[in-house]
Amino acid sequence: MRGEPQLSFLEWDSEFFGHRIARVESSAFEERSAEDILRQARSESIECLYLLVDAASSESVRAAERLGFSLVDVRVTRDCTTHRENPGGLPEMIDLCREEDIANLVDIARESHRDSRFYHDPRFSDERCDDLYATWIENACRGAAAGVVVLRDEGRAVGYITCEIPQADLGVLGLVAIADEKRGMGYGARLFNGAMGWLAGQGCSRIRAVTQARNIAATRVYEANGFRTVSVENSYHLWLDGVDGVDGVDGLDGRGVQ
Known part of the structure; x- marks a missing residue:
């Protein structure tokens, strides 16, 4: 997933809440992509990340939880x-x-x-x-x-x-x-x-x-x-001041932030 645009800065949300907020755009969120995502967020001084993942994807759900994302909503789409x-x-x-x-x-x-x-x-x-x-x-x-x-x-x-x-x-x-x-x-x-x-x-x-x-x-x-x-879909938020380590990615050794 390296080289793909992985974050979108949310100008309206950021201005309204007074924090720099971005949305994770990766189509398949996995622990191995987290280093790039968190480094990009740090480099752009992002304070809060929004993440939406398929609730049926156990890999994405586990990755989000192990990396410290907090579940804030379960979003159900009906037609x-x-x-x-x-x-x-x-x-x-x-x-x-x-x-x-x-x-x-x-x-x-x-x-x-x-x-x-x-x-x-x-x-x-x-x-x-x-x-x-x-x-x-x-x-x-x-x-x-x-x-x-x-x-x-x-x-x-x-x-x-x-x-x-x-x-x-x-x-x-x-x-x-x-x-x-x-x-x-x-x-x-x-x-x-x-x-x-x-x-x-x-x-x-x-x-x-x-x-x-x-x-x-x-x-x-x-x-x-x-x-x-x-x-x-599971909706998560991550506040980056709660992610410890150099550039926020210490412990990313294939097992996530420990």
Whole structure:
């Protein structure tokens, strides 16, 4: 794997969190590639590495764990084929985000995504993670997403799903949240069906969703609506100030950092 680009510097994440952050790009993470990866990270003054590996690859999982990466999430990708026809409009209580909705949605975002990997890394404060999702939904409403489908109660936005269309026939469900006081009232199914219908109306015949394995409620919704698991990946973080040794690679003798 020598000679391959193995790290991608994440400018947005780095600026937002105030640490130099990069993502490991190696297609097959193995202990023998770790020396190059860690040396490159050190040479670029990287403080934190993100790593995503196939959960079924025991070699990659063992390598990540032996090298000190911390498991912060198990990411499950599910797909389904939609047979919904263009409804010709959004159903009752469902609408697209408007400028005046953003303040409400930001408040919801700050309390709704505690299952994400960022909250499970103690080096990121809960307050900064709250800010992350507040910024994320605001940017989505201002055009970063293909669409933000919202649920309204008496005209007020009380829930959202961000939607992406990376390919002409593929829709992706992103952030999903409902105001705390509206949960358990059946609104989630209404919002979900509204987003599915909107994506179908944009010509999407396939829908994809990525969730955290720890998010049992979301898992139930997707499985009940015909989504099938297509991949399971482990998400890891490594803070390089926790890797001892010269250039951070002492002990890399084929057995990993000891």
